[in-house]
Amino acid sequence: MKIAVVAPSCSLNPEAADAVAATIAARGDAELLVHPQCFASDGHFAGPDIQRLAALREVMADPSIDAVWFARGGYGSNRIAEAAARDVPAAARAKRYLGYSDAGFLLAAFDRAGLRVAHGPMVQDILRDDGAAAIARALDWLTTESAAALEPGLQPKRRAMAFNLTVLTSLLGTALEPDFDGAELLIEDVAEHEYRIDRAMFHVTGSAAVRRCASLRMGRMSEIPANEPAFGSDAASIVRDWCRRSDIAFGGSADIGHDAANRVVPFYLARD
Amino acid sequence: MKIAVVAPSCSLNPEAADAVAATIAARGDAELLVHPQCFASDGHFAGPDIQRLAALREVMADPSIDAVWFARGGYGSNRIAEAAARDVPAAARAKRYLGYSDAGFLLAAFDRAGLRVAHGPMVQDILRDDGAAAIARALDWLTTESAAALEPGLQPKRRAMAFNLTVLTSLLGTALEPDFDGAELLIEDVAEHEYRIDRAMFHVTGSAAVRRCASLRMGRMSEIPANEPAFGSDAASIVRDWCRRSDIAFGGSADIGHDAANRVVPFYLARD
Numbered sequence: 090m091k092i093a094v095v096a097p098s099c100s101l102n103p104e105a106a107d108a109v110a111a112t113i114a115a116r117g118d119a120e121l122l123v124h125p126q127c128f129a130s131d132g133h134f135a136g137p138d139i140q141r142l143a144a145l146r147e148v149m150a151d152p153s154i155d156a157v158w159f160a161r162g163g164y165g166s167n168r169i170a171e172a173a174a175r176d177v178p179a180a181a182r183a184k185r186y187l188g189y190s191d192a193g194f195l196l197a198a199f200d201r202a203g204l205r206v207a208h209g210p211m212v213q214d215i216l217r218d219d220g221a222a223a224i225a226r227a228l229d230w231l232t233t234e235s236a237a238a239l240e241p242g243l244q245p246k247r248r249a250m251a252f253n254l255t256v257l258t259s260l261l262g263t264a265l266e267p268d269f270d271g272a273e274l275l276i277e278d279v280a281e282h283e284y285r286i287d288r289a290m291f292h293v294t295g296s297a298a299v300r301r302c303a304s305l306r307m308g309r310m311s312e313i314p315a316n317e318p319a320f321g322s323d324a325a326s327i328v329r330d331w332c333r334r335s336d337i338a339f340g341g342s343a344d345i346g347h348d349a350a351n352r353v354v355p356f357y358l359a360r361d
Numbered sequence: 362m363k364i365a366v367v368a369p370s371c372s373l374n375p376e377a378a379d380a381v382a383a384t385i386a387a388r389g390d391a392e393l394l395v396h397p398q399c400f401a402s403d404g405h406f407a408g409p410d411i412q413r414l415a416a417l418r419e420v421m422a423d424p425s426i427d428a429v430w431f432a433r434g435g436y437g438s439n440r441i442a443e444a445a446a447r448d449v450p451a452a453a454r455a456k457r458y459l460g461y462s463d464a465g466f467l468l469a470a471f472d473r474a475g476l477r478v479a480h481g482p483m484v485q486d487i488l489r490d491d492g493a494a495a496i497a498r499a500l501d502w503l504t505t506e507s508a509a510a511l512e513p514g515l516q517p518k519r520r521a522m523a524f525n526l527t528v529l530t531s532l533l534g535t536a537l538e539p540d541f542d543g544a545e546l547l548i549e550d551v552a553e554h555e556y557r558i559d560r561a562m563f564h565v566t567g568s569a570a571v572r573r574c575a576s577l578r579m580g581r582m583s584e585i586p587a588n589e590p591a592f593g594s595d596a597a598s599i600v601r602d603w604c605r606r607s608d609i610a611f612g613g614s615a616d617i618g619h620d621a622a623n624r625v626v627p628f629y630l631a632r633d
Contacts, residue, residue: 132593133556164556167563259560262533263567284405284436288531291439295535321404 090119090232092156093148094127094212096135097173098191099163101127105213106160112215112224118232123212124148127160134165142169145195149173149181156231161213162190162253170265174198185355187211187231190279190347193256197265200250200356208251208275208345209238209353219349230353240275240344240352242306251275251308251345251354255285258292261299269302273340275354276328277308279347283320286310287327294335304338309346362391362504364428365420366399366484368407369445370463371435373399377485378432384487384496390504395484396420399432406437414441417467421445421453428503431460431467433485434525439466442537446470457627459483459503462551462619465528469537472522472628480523480547480617481510481625491621502625512547512616512624514578523547523580523617523626527557530564533571541574545612547626548600549580551619555592558582559599566607576610581618 092113094101106123113121126144129136136144148157159166173195186199186206196206209230210223217223229235243249250267252260254276260266276293278286293299310324322330332339344352364385366373378395385393398416401408408416420429431438445467458471458478468478481502482495489495502510515521522539524532526548532538548565550558565571582596594602604611616624 130590132591133588134593164560167560258530259564261564262538262570263564264569265567266534288436288439292531292533292535295537297536298534316405318402319404321406 091154092119092121092158092231093151093154094121094123094158094160095144095148096127096160097141097145097166097169097195098135099133099161099165100130100135101160102213102216103128105215108215109212109224112221113228116228119228122154138168141165142172145169145173150178152180152183154184156185156187158227158231159188159192159195159211161211162192164191166191167194167259170194170198174202177202177204185231187227189251189351190253191256193252194260194265196252196356197260197267200267201265205355205357207353207355210351214349214351217349223349223351226353238353240354242340242343243354243358244273246359247303248272248356248359249275249354250356251277251343254278254289254293255281258289261292261296266298269299271301271303274299274302274305275308275343275345276305277343277346278310280312280314282314283316283322283324283327286324290327290331294331294337300335300337302337304340305332306340306343308343309348311347363426364391364393364430364503365423365426366393366395366430366432367416367420368399368432369413369417369438369441369467370407371405371433371437372402372407373432374485374488375400377487380487381484381496384493385500388500391500394426410440413437414444417441417445422450424452424455426456428457428459430499430503431464431483433483434462434464436463438463439531442466442470446474449474449476457503459499459625461523461623462525463528465524466532466537468524468628469532469539472539473537477627477629479625479627482623486621486623489621495621495623498625510625512626514612514615515626515630516545518631519575520544520628520631521547521626522628523549523615526550526561526565527553530561533564533568538570541571543573543575546571546574546577547580547615547617548577549615549618550582552584552586553582554586555588555594555596555599558596562599562603566603566609572607572609574609576612577604578612578615580615581620583619
């Protein structure tokens with residue numbers, strides 16, 4: 090079992106890479122290949138677009154690799170997502186892809202291309218409080234598709250997808266827009282003001298494409314900066330209210346978020 | 362000439378209202394009706410949705426009012442824009458509407474409904490450095506449609522529209538999405554990080570609807586917070602780059618922005 094790590098957005102912290110490598114060595118159930126591109130740097134990004142894209146395409150095309158694990162989020166995978174999903178090599182179809190947050194652009198692009206993607210912890214999450222639990226869960230899923238790693242509300246035969254809310258808004262109307270038809274849609278976000286959450290929910294629930302989803306569940310919205318003045322409503326009320334206004338079935342909470350408890354949401358449940 | 366002021370987003374500062382009233386009294390060319398709703402408060406907003414919507418619909422329906430001037434931006438007009446533009450009363454068609462920033466949701470909704478909207482200074486702008494110049498320009502346009510108030514690059518027979526970039530992204534894929542076909546699209550923004558500007562430009566230029574525009578011009582992007590690490594590109598380069606990537610004709614700079622120099626962009630130039 091070979092797991093390749095690439096960084097389509099921002100650079101990976103070397104301490105995180107070392108800690109995850111040590112975890113895997115102790116487990117003894119997989120081989121970790123951290124692509125050198127993970128430590129490249131070009132302004133905001135882990136190397137220029139062409140370098141990030143080349144590293145990603147390289148591991149996608151490598152038949153010896155069983156899973157591609159995105160190093161971390163930040164910002165930038167949108168800049169290469171459409172190109173990464175174009176003319177996917179046959180070897181890319183035999184592997185799974187794991188990430189969340191900014192990596193949602195790749196989840197959307199790859200899911201559209203028929204690849205097996207999942208929303209879940211990334212390498213850099215080991216630096217979080219209790220981050221070892223997130224990494225253990227991710228590795229359980231990457232190595233064995235362990236059911237214990239899955240978000241507990243998922244239905245085996247229902248298509249599901251999970252996105253960072255802000256990333257989701259940025260997909261609407263683009264060539265990467267997911268097919269929400271009949272899917273359960275899970276959202277989460279971090280470090281966005283309540284007025285931004287409200288605006289994002291206006292946008293998402295105002296999309297005719299999103300309205301075709303079967304239901305929407307809300308993961309954690311964490312590190313919300315203070316609103317000046319007090320917004321007058323909290324994130325959970327905002328999400329419920331926009332679902333009500335748009336006739337989208339609100340399905341309750343989801344066990345995902347920018348934290349160590351973040352569970353895995355495969356997009357291909359109803360397909361395999 | 363009667364100008365009504367309502368606040369579809371956040372509450373108007375009473376000092377701004379007084380200063381603008383004094384300006385108009387000194388000019389002697391218009392009557393200003395500041396709706397009491399402007400000073401209402403409900404959490405983030407200038408009163409609850411129902412109150413903001415009612416005030417707006419009231420002045421739209423009043424045949425004695427020649428122009429509706431939005432008090433200020435902030436956030437919130439999206440929550441009432443679709444309802445405000447539904448079944449517009451006949452009297453609403455005989456007036457003009459002026460605002461920008463968050464009011465862009467109303468510009469989009471009203472333009473779709475065939476009303477005569479323009480992107481330009483709002484009442485609260487009098488509190489800016491040199492704010493009197495912005496107010497004088499807005500009043501010149503509101504009272505006489507003065508050509509001197511117009512953004513200087515506009516072509517008389519070409520449809521134009523101007524939006525805050527972040528507001529524009531939030532319109533894509535919704536029922537309020539503008540018809541960009543053949544229009545010159547002007548954008549501006551304030552207080553967004555370079556990575557957010559980059560993501561917004563990815564989104565806007567990735568929209569098949571936006572790609573039907575004739576060209577895009579860039580207004581000012583001001584008060585950009587520091588990016589950590591340095592982003593590696595500035596706002597002007599970001600905008601040009603995404604236009605190039607998406608084959609949208611980049612038309613250069615536009616004299617609009619969150620400042621006193623903000624010029625007026627009527628959306629109905631090619632229609633009247």
